Amino acid sequence: MIKGIFTDLVLLKINGGIMNTESAVKREDIRAYIAPAINWAMMKSYYLNIQSEGNRDFPSQFYGTFNDLDIVRPASARPYFILPKGYVPLPSNQGIRYVTDGCDNTYTPLQDSDMALINYYSKQLTGVHFYRPSGNQVQLIGLPKLMNKISAVVIVDVDQLTDDDILPIQAGQEVDAINVCVEFFTGQRQLPGDKLNNKADINVA
């Protein structure tokens, strides 16, 4: 389901099928709340998948691939690259699905607890490459010396999707996510003013 359809479905439900510019809840309000609702639905399906199948994957159709990202090599810090878009803040940085280069090296994610042992890992595990995200900057450890471009596959943050982008909701979870949004906005005044002229609104006798 694309973001634009999701937004308008919520808007229609909240306004009882009426779409006009007097509606108290606007598309921009719903767009702002989509990310929390989708993240909730993603986590729910993630844990359901683990419970039922032991599967920690997300549907790969939601993955966004960024190729040929420039690697920056500062003089006194680890090499890094910048992700052009934010990623979904899933536990254990799973919003970044993988990092790979053009030589079939797939980089291994490091957790907080691994960082203290990074010196040990990099010397003992030669040929294994690591990455460690910090915001949109992703540090690279054990990077081949000649490498200057890299690719990353991420689940893009819902806030940064356009209305025509597909939302990362697993099939079957769409209704839940819509209902979460509807519930949040229910109770707000739906058609507060009669600035236009239909005299059918709640403040007009």
Add this chain to the structure above:
Amino acid sequence: MIDVVKLYNRQNEVSKNGTTGYSDQDDFNDRLYVAQFEIAEILCDNYERNQKVKDALSEHVISADVSVVSGQLTKPTDYLRGFEVWPKASGNIFPATEININEVSMYATSYVRKPDLAKKQVYYYFLNNKYNFLPGSSFDATLVYCKKPVPATITLTESSTDNSDFLTPTGGTNLAWPENLFNLFLYSMLEKLGMEMKDNLVYEYGLLGIQLTTNKLTTTA
């Protein structure tokens, strides 16, 4: 189109104007001017209520391509009531929301509703007799509004014979309204005429007629 001469004749027939007093063409034209604005206001207030009202205002509700310059749009000279503004991006329209003055600063600083042309989040408010937009950018738009009624006029030409004086009405400009509003205009003219002439019967008849016809128009079918 309502024939102004027919309206004049009908008004005189109902009010027995010939025996209750005399009003010249300027009086008639002035009353007609007031009646047009009065009826336009009543209909504008109910524009979206039903098809009857939309049809009644069909000659007056128009759209115009306009350019918003630095967030401001001067109202057209024939502007009576604004209905909607549709900003355009790449030739396609998108919604703009009217906000009140006490909402402007909140919208301008809101993280959710912050005005942003690229995100198609555009708001407008009325200040200094202009449309003022958030954000204060320049863009093309379509303005939908009700235009002012064009004044309709009649000319009365006097002529006399040995025994009688006559007034011959000729239409200058007819009323640019659908003919099914003829009665509403007649009642409105009679109400004003009745008031001018202190003629209770004409006044009450006109008032009752206005109520009946506006009720009919605005009752949702």
